[in-house]
Amino acid sequence: MNQARMLASLRREVRERAGERCEYCLLAELQALPPHEPDHLISLKHGGQTISANLALACFVCNRFKGSDIASIDAVTSELVSLFNPRTQRWFEHFRLDGAYLVPLTVVGRVTEKLLRFNLPYRVEVRARLIELGKYPYSCNRNPDHSHENSKVDERYTAQ
Ligand SMILES: [Zn+2]
Numbered sequence: 001m002n003q004a005r006m007l008a009s010l011r012r013e014v015r016e017r018a019g020e021r022c023e024y025c026l027l028a029e030l031q032a033l034p035p036h037e038p039d040h041l042i043s044l045k046h047g048g049q050t051i052s053a054n055l056a057l058a059c060f061v062c063n064r065f066k067g068s069d070i071a072s073i074d075a076v077t078s079e080l081v082s083l084f085n086p087r088t089q090r091w092f093e094h095f096r097l098d099g100a101y102l103v104p105l106t107v108v109g110r111v112t113e114k115l116l117r118f119n120l121p122y123r124v125e126v127r128a129r130l131i132e133l134g135k136y137p138y139s140c141n142r143n144p145d146h147s148h149e150n151s152k153v154d155e156r157y158t159a160q
């Protein structure tokens with residue numbers, strides 16, 4: 001398999017594993033422009049590799065705020081703390097939803113919420129509107145119950 005095909009295959013695997021939803025803020029790719037991106041958990045500049053175990057699906061906004069960071073200083077303890085890792089940690093152990101707000105439950109959740117700015121007013125407003133529509137948190141995985149939404153997703157990417 002050449003590199004371009006391998007990367008396309010890896011990207012597809014990352015999207016499907018995540019249910020086509022940001023693994024940080026849970027925004028579905030269907031609900032976001034531009035499309036979600038594979039995020040290197042350990043960035044290339046820190047020696048991370050482009051392999052499945054080092055990738056997570058991230059929305060454009062989360063990925064921009066995360067950048068190449070792998071840790072941050074906790075405002076409460078002043079300790080250096082690794083960011084949330086969707087491959088080795090469970091979202092519900094570090095965050096919970098309080099309406100449209102993403103509330104950290106742990107120090108890992110706290111540094112990640114702060115660095116990725118989950119609760120910027122416009123992000124909370126988008127979530128609140130999606131909640132009103134019954135569309136957050138929402139997964140676009142290949143569940144037959146969501147076939148209508150899936151076909152809309154597919155059209156968005158195939159219509160040129
Ligand atoms: Zn996100």
